[in-house]
Amino acid sequence: MTIAEKTGNHREPRRVTAAMVAAHAGVSTATVSLVANGKSSGRVSAKNEQRVREAIRELGYVVDSIGSSLAKGVSSLVVLVAPDISNPFFAKVIAGVRSVLASDYQLMLSVTDAGVSPSASETRKILGLRPAGLLVHAPSQEFLEEIGGNLPMVVLDAPGISAKFPAVNMDVAQGARDVVAHFAAQGHTRAAYLDAITGTETLAVRREAFLQAAGDFGIEVLPSSVASSMIDVTAASAAFSEHWPSWKKAGVTALGCATDNHAFGVLHAARTLQIRIPQQLAVAGFDDLPYSATSNPAITSVQLNAQEGGRLAALKLRSLLEGKSPEPLQSMLPSSLVVRGSTVIDGDH
Amino acid sequence: MTIAEKTGNHREPRRVTAAMVAAHAGVSTATVSLVANGKSSGRVSAKNEQRVREAIRELGYVVDSIGSSLAKGVSSLVVLVAPDISNPFFAKVIAGVRSVLASDYQLMLSVTDAGVSPSASETRKILGLRPAGLLVHAPSQEFLEEIGGNLPMVVLDAPGISAKFPAVNMDVAQGARDVVAHFAAQGHTRAAYLDAITGTETLAVRREAFLQAAGDFGIEVLPSSVASSMIDVTAASAAFSEHWPSWKKAGVTALGCATDNHAFGVLHAARTLQIRIPQQLAVAGFDDLPYSATSNPAITSVQLNAQEGGRLAALKLRSLLEGKSPEPLQSMLPSSLVVRGSTVIDGDH
DNA sequence: CTGTTAGCGCTTTCAG
DNA sequence: CTGAAAGCGCTAACAG
Numbered sequence: 254m255t256i257a258e259k260t261g262n263h264r265e266p267r268r269v270t271a272a273m274v275a276a277h278a279g280v281s282t283a284t285v286s287l288v289a290n291g292k293s294s295g296r297v298s299a300k301n302e303q304r305v306r307e308a309i310r311e312l313g314y315v316v317d318s319i320g321s322s323l324a325k326g327v328s329s330l331v332v333l334v335a336p337d338i339s340n341p342f343f344a345k346v347i348a349g350v351r352s353v354l355a356s357d358y359q360l361m362l363s364v365t366d367a368g369v370s371p372s373a374s375e376t377r378k379i380l381g382l383r384p385a386g387l388l389v390h391a392p393s394q395e396f397l398e399e400i401g402g403n404l405p406m407v408v409l410d411a412p413g414i415s416a417k418f419p420a421v422n423m424d425v426a427q428g429a430r431d432v433v434a435h436f437a438a439q440g441h442t443r444a445a446y447l448d449a450i451t452g453t454e455t456l457a458v459r460r461e462a463f464l465q466a467a468g469d470f471g472i473e474v475l476p477s478s479v480a481s482s483m484i485d486v487t488a489a490s491a492a493f494s495e496h497w498p499s500w501k502k503a504g505v506t507a508l509g510c511a512t513d514n515h516a517f518g519v520l521h522a523a524r525t526l527q528i529r530i531p532q533q534l535a536v537a538g539f540d541d542l543p544y545s546a547t548s549n550p551a552i553t554s555v556q557l558n559a560q561e562g563g564r565l566a567a568l569k570l571r572s573l574l575e576g577k578s579p580e581p582l583q584s585m586l587p588s589s590l591v592v593r594g595s596t597v598i599d600g601d602h
Numbered sequence: 603m604t605i606a607e608k609t610g611n612h613r614e615p616r617r618v619t620a621a622m623v624a625a626h627a628g629v630s631t632a633t634v635s636l637v638a639n640g641k642s643s644g645r646v647s648a649k650n651e652q653r654v655r656e657a658i659r660e661l662g663y664v665v666d667s668i669g670s671s672l673a674k675g676v677s678s679l680v681v682l683v684a685p686d687i688s689n690p691f692f693a694k695v696i697a698g699v700r701s702v703l704a705s706d707y708q709l710m711l712s713v714t715d716a717g718v719s720p721s722a723s724e725t726r727k728i729l730g731l732r733p734a735g736l737l738v739h740a741p742s743q744e745f746l747e748e749i750g751g752n753l754p755m756v757v758l759d760a761p762g763i764s765a766k767f768p769a770v771n772m773d774v775a776q777g778a779r780d781v782v783a784h785f786a787a788q789g790h791t792r793a794a795y796l797d798a799i800t801g802t803e804t805l806a807v808r809r810e811a812f813l814q815a816a817g818d819f820g821i822e823v824l825p826s827s828v829a830s831s832m833i834d835v836t837a838a839s840a841a842f843s844e845h846w847p848s849w850k851k852a853g854v855t856a857l858g859c860a861t862d863n864h865a866f867g868v869l870h871a872a873r874t875l876q877i878r879i880p881q882q883l884a885v886a887g888f889d890d891l892p893y894s895a896t897s898n899p900a901i902t903s904v905q906l907n908a909q910e911g912g913r914l915a916a917l918k919l920r921s922l923l924e925g926k927s928p929e930p931l932q933s934m935l936p937s938s939l940v941v942r943g944s945t946v947i948d949g950d951h
Numbered sequence: 952c953t954g955t956t957a958g959c960g961c962t963t964t965c966a967g
Numbered sequence: 968c969t970g971a972a973a974g975c976g977c978t979a980a981c982a983g
Contacts, residue, residue, distance in 0.1 A: 669962085
């Protein structure tokens with residue numbers, strides 16, 4: 254039977270229930286439940302277990318997660334809440350998470366519009382699924398409040414969060430300082446910063462650390478030299494184009510970007526505006542996307558270990574779900590600055 | 603109360619049930635259900651409806667999706683199955699989908715390892731959630747078989763699928779022909795193709811159309827000039843590095859890539875190998891990622907309208923969910939070749 | 952070891 | 968118009 258033939262007729266295929274399996278195997282549904290959930294050891298006779306397994310296979314029975322969730326009060330769903338899947342950086346986080354969780358839990362991604370944490374009503378819908386746990390990437394403060402502490406949850410990339418909360422962070426502050434130090438070493442004395450519009454903590458930390466370090470290194474960043482745009486190449490490009498004239502006038506020769514996506518937008522605008530990079534303007538970003546190494550020029554960027562972050566966060570959640578307390582409760586992953594052609598003429602290509 | 607204070611105590615917050623609302627409003631749960639689901643018109647008195655609404659607000663009641671799903675036999679979940687979220691292209695598809703579905707359905711993304719459709723067991727888990735419908739991006743044939751036709755479903759980017767099936771496709775074949783025509787116009791006579799390793803139809807179509815068009819345009823593509831790698835900048839880079847010596851020997855001067863990600867890998871390797879692009883090798887890809895315009899050189903690519911594709915697919919699914927038949931059943935979105943510096947010296951930058 | 956039973960929270964007939 | 972009641976499929980006590 255081809256797919257085409259099956260089309261259109263969405264008739265409910267008679268769902269195989271535990272009761273059917275029980276009848277088939279000549280046992281009770283309780284026994285079926287035990288076997289199907291791997292809780293049979295020492296509670297079901299070998300003979301019955303065997304029978305049930307056969308019946309399950311023959312009938313193609315799969316535990317209905319809805320019924321199961323309702324009975325248990327919780328599903329086996331782990332929801333990964335991410336405000337910015339468009340960021341390729343994020344795919345690595347997922348890979349890390351999957352490597353730990355895939356076998357025992359069902360991972361689902363809750364998607365929102367670019368750069369935004371779920372709204373209150375979206376959050377409630379997520380909670381309505383009764384997930385076993387939540388993995389939250391770069392959440393806004395409001396979102397965390399919304400969730401409250403009544404669900405096993407691990408946050409990733411939320412530097413502002415209390416130390417009592419299971420979390421995995423990237424040392425973006427150090428990254429920002431590295432960027433500024435690098436700018437200073439290159440002799441820059443006036444810089445600008447292109448921020449992202451979003452309530453995300455990690456981005457606030459990047460900006461604040463950048464500004465602070467600038468002060469420490471004697472690099473001037475005028476208030477008017479801090480702009481922001483959505484995390485989007487096009488939006489960043491537009492924002493930069495708008496601000497460049499005044500920045501140029503103010504003597505800005507170096508630009509820190511909240512993300513590599515922003516840096517890409519700047520590169521793009523720079524071509525149109527005939528700005529030579531890095532000679533006229535040095536540009537650095539965060540995230541070190543796979544594309545950042547091959548752009549023109551290649552982008553100097555703060556590299557973050559996304560996959561390891563995802564893996565660690567998933568491990569912590571796993572502990573939580575098993576009733577243990579994650580050890581250590583919080584982890585901080587180092588970041589490192591990768592210097593390329595967008596900040597130095599002879600940079601790594 | 604701060605988040606920190608709430609930490610650790612995952613005590614079950616007493617869930618507000620319909621029964622509690624009913625008691626509060628002095629009606630039955632049936633009435634609450636009616637009102638909560640907006641089915642009250644003409645079935646509940648204005649007075650009672652008012653009371654129930656108040657009670658709902660006061661208690662902060664939210665319909666429990668698990669209980670609801672069990673009773674109805676289906677959830678309000680729409681699962682978007684995507685084999686390659688690492689592709690920024692995909693974020694646009696999601697944006698399109700959300701614009702149509704967000705308000706009435708709950709959208710969740712099922713993630714897999716890069717480039718692979720869900721395994722049979724993963725598929726069953728997805729089905730176990732009893733989603734209202736499925737949106738499937740670039741599925742493998744096996745996955746479609748697995749699902750069967752017993753669930754409202756719309757596929758995106760699956761050119762091989764039967765015409766009877768609701769689908770939205772991108773005209774990648776035309777795109778491939780455009781690439782070849784472009785190569786021919788530039789005087790190339792020997793080309794290679796860097797394919798993706800995955801069971802995805804759209805990629806097979808890209809390759810076949812490329813090879814076919816090459817024949818038509820008198821461009822030779824030796825069997826040994828077709829290589830493949832995972833959809834990943836690093837993997838593509840390695841694959842290209844490995845094959846380049848023999849391709850070079852064979853006189854290859856143009857390279858078609860299955861995706862822009864592959865093209866990025868090639869660009870990357872080309873730097874190391876000191877291959878001048880496009881003088882020595884012209885490189886073109888598919889997807890026209892946001893990054894493709896700013897790479898070095900900028901990548902000539904087949905542009906696909908991802909967001910519109912997502913929107914159309916969601917509209918079709920919506921029809922299906924409302925019991926209607928999508929009109930038209932299938933849509934084909936045009937593609938267009940964007941010529942840039944990776945294929946012509948004076949290309950668009 | 953095994954089956955019976957009572958829900959989980961909600962929707963939906965079906966009498967009143 | 969309204970409420971009582973019967974499930975949806977499963978799990979967890981609890982008796983045997």
